[in-house]
Amino acid sequence: MLSPEDAWSAIATEAETLGIEQVARADAVGRVLAEDLTATVDVPAHDVSAMDGFALDGDVEAGGTLPVDGIVAAGDPPGAELRTGAALRIMTGAPAPAGADRVIPIEQTEFEAGDAGTGTVRIVETVPAGSHIRCQAEVTAAGGPLLAEGELLTPGGAGVLATHGIHEAPVYRRPTVATLSTGDEVVPAEAEPGPGQLRDSHRDFLRAALSQLGIEARSLGIARDDPAELRARVERGLDSDVLLISGGVSMGEFDFVEQVLGDTGLGCRILFDAVAIQPGKPLVAARHDRGWVFGLPGNPASAMVTYWLLVRPLLRQMTGIADSFWQGALRGRLKGGLPFAKGRDRFLPCRLEFSSGEVLVDPRPPLGSHDLVAYGAGAGLVRVPKFSAPAAAGESCEVLPL
Template sequence: MGTEIDRLLTVDEALHAIRERAAHLKPRPCVLAEALGCVLAEDVTADLDLPPFDKALVDGYAVRASDLVAGECRLAVGEEIVAGRTPTRALAPGEAAAIMTGAPLPPDADAVIMVEKTRRDGADVLLEGGLVRPGQNRLLRGREMRAGDVVLRKGEPLNAPKLGLLASVGRAKVLVFPRPRVAIVPTGDELVEPDVVPGPGQIRNSNAVMLQALTGATGAEVRTFPIAPDEPAGLRSLLERGLNFDVLTITGGVSAGNRDLVPEALASLGVTRVFHKVRVKPGKPLWFGVGPPRGDAPGALVFGLPGNPVSGIVGFLLFVRPALLALASQRAESLPLMSRRRLARAFVHSSDRPTYFPARLSAESAAAEAAIEPLDWAGSADLRTVAQADGFAVFAAGDRHYQAGEVVEFLHLG
């Protein structure tokens, strides 16, 4: 798709333009302690059979099943085998070996009797509980994997069990698609930090902390910069630093006012605009471009989000979040996170653009699928209402009276 600068894109067109430019980041080695949530960038094979020997699954006595008959049976107790120690010999006829969970079985032993089903009598052990089957309470060598088996494949996201599996095959480091590095630059002379009492015409900077939380929830590494002024030199300096990251997210300064200086500053830094404005409410002024190459790495993806907080949330969920997950090679088939839900009540909607309206999930009963209830929303500056929402009901452009029970799209916050 070529650069789209002369018309209002649909949400799908804007997403397509972004995904075309959100190539996977270059894989890099990562220690296991830092790899949780990353996507594997290589196939991983087992270096050994696992388990590397026939091992006991319970504490008890290793035996030959052929030595035992139904009912009570007496065997002499030979050596004791603890975890981490190997047996020194095979079992003699009519002999058992005391064994701990995880320890290797002696040669010829083919079953383990649980200690709870035994009784010691001097140097002997009395086995109770009926017939013993070959293979009982025994895990065969290589049952989990054989040396050379592919145990994890490229493209798999790494969770805790998979990290444990990597450790079990000797991988202290693994090749992954790294987490994107994201810079957040809030802009505007009207902003003050949250711990400052606003003066006349000022508001607290809620956008930065909100976007930092949303970004961090994707697994990305995020850094928030100081508030950039509505002044070309200071703004340009902070944006230039942000372009060293994989993604630069800017809040404010992308509308059509005289003080909206961000697009001009980005152009002076070599950022190529892809599109400006999307056919969506709230969030129409969204700006997207690509920075100049960073050595052998592609240029940063640059998102200019409107300054109104709800516009910023919608813009992030629709466009920034899918880009971050694509960079990290996360599966994108479910992005943005949408579902189809019925309306809990009737709703009248009128707009020239598709509208993402704050709504909460409300199940009528424990067995019912949660329906969506639009909230009493005052517009794109009304963050308090969104704080009570579970996401956004999607209403098509135009005038329409929706009936209770009608099904609409729902954009989830989480």
């Protein structure tokens, strides 16, 4: 039985990104860039004003006055010329006239308007040379770096691409994922369970969790506790990059997942079949030539914990996002006590509060690995290291926000 760190190491050793695809820039938001992108234009395209005000060709003492020869608006073509000893009114984003070395904000002047944008301006407060002029290409220069491979494209990044006329972005492909529930006692969530039956919660949990990563899951339904039926459904799922099977991975008489995956005809290679965590000990991880198979525990809380701790980081890595087991965990302070842990690390649901720079962790100890409600309502997982004594309110802890 592996520690969670060793289980992740076994996964990470074989994790790799998928292929590259071109995606429309708006649809690429939240995806990882697979190549460096180069600027196509200078930004700004020429020297422009950063303020509404007056363009001058040199220093003017406070109290001095200048004639105003006209106005330069945003959208005007470059080429306006500034007469020595005069000023031009200028709007934010307008091209700076030839000869201008500064812009005085309108708030620091008194303007007496004449005809057609002309008039006289009195300088109330001066500014040094270079003030409020944005120089050509100071943000990006055509041919220079724009966005780097490995960056997550944000909504702002989509705007950057639009500015440069880049309509598609090269991003890492998201994995295709199939889900398969198992068990004679399991019925679809839409069905009315009979005596001894229960609704399938795994499919909807996994579908929602995968949706958070932008992945649309393909459901293979529910396999009965029959090795032949299970194998047939598993074979259908092996054309996906990742197959997530829930249930059938423990030591029971009708737990056939590891047996089926061990069949040499399927081409699967089992990496491990148990992890020293509670809940979530029975977890099967396997590789085949087209991707991954995970056999998640049948208990709903166990399935959630193993997905969050070990499957989700792999899926993120496959899309180019740096992630690993327990990455993103924070130090927090307990609002309530924690029970002791024996020979396995425990991961308990909790609620989180962020107050004055501190993370407050409110543990919600579950009834057991079947307590779907406690884990389903948790905003994080608080870690109780193995062989640790009970912890009291006020003590520090490690917590992973979900």
